[in-house]
Amino acid sequence: MDELLRIDDLELKVGARTILNGFHFVLHRGEKAVMFGPNGAGKSSLIYAILGYPGYQVTRGKIFFQGRDITELPTNERVKLGLGVSFQNPPAIRGIKLSEMLNVCRPGISPDEAARRAAELNLTDFLARDINLGFSGGEVKRSELLQIIAQQPALALFDEPDSGVDLENVELLGRRINAYLKDNSGLIITHQGYILNFIEVTRACVLYDGRVVCSGDPKGILEDIRQKGYEGCVKCRVRKNDEK
């Protein structure tokens, strides 16, 4: 299988603080992977590093996307190459309507298709509203997903698509993300895992202590985390990091 994303031996710093250290990760085209990790493990920081946000300094290692070294590329170039992100806490953008944002990110689908997709996510009335302004937790996450569907990136990164979302919305989001991922590649970041009841992922890994400490069957790993907590889970010697 073709490598879509390769992260080699990453050291990531924010200010003087080291967030990731010795981080290896590979995602192949067509894969739908999940990354678990406790609060503060560095999951969102990893996404910012992949996007090349200022302040998230790669002090060692490389990030390759579709075979190209993107470690030094500006964010807009990375997005043009096909990176898409559904953010954990996207900002409200006063003065820009959701429909206008869809026009910007929409090479993938037609305006009619965008309207149909908005309806599937119960967002028809939101197209004329300023992005995320006064949106509830579930509405924000559905709007993020709609933008991913419009963008059709080569790789979609979903940062905690289930955080701050009620159970009914988690099911709707999970089913729609699953439908999207049928024909697309994605990485879902979550610390709860409930949304995985609705999404078929092919592989899971655990981010702990700044690196991927194990990788394998999603259901087995989630069960271990639920039973033993993250600390107990990472003591497991059966699954070794196979991300190299």
Ligand code: ADP
């Ligand atoms: P996660 O998404 O796994 O919960 P984050 O990536 O948000 O974790 O954060 C990892 C750690 O890095 C946290 O301790 C957080 O406070 C810190 N961190 C992340 N971004 C910044 C920043 N811009 N400034 C200072 N600290 C940061």
Ligand code: MG
């Ligand atoms: Mg986070």
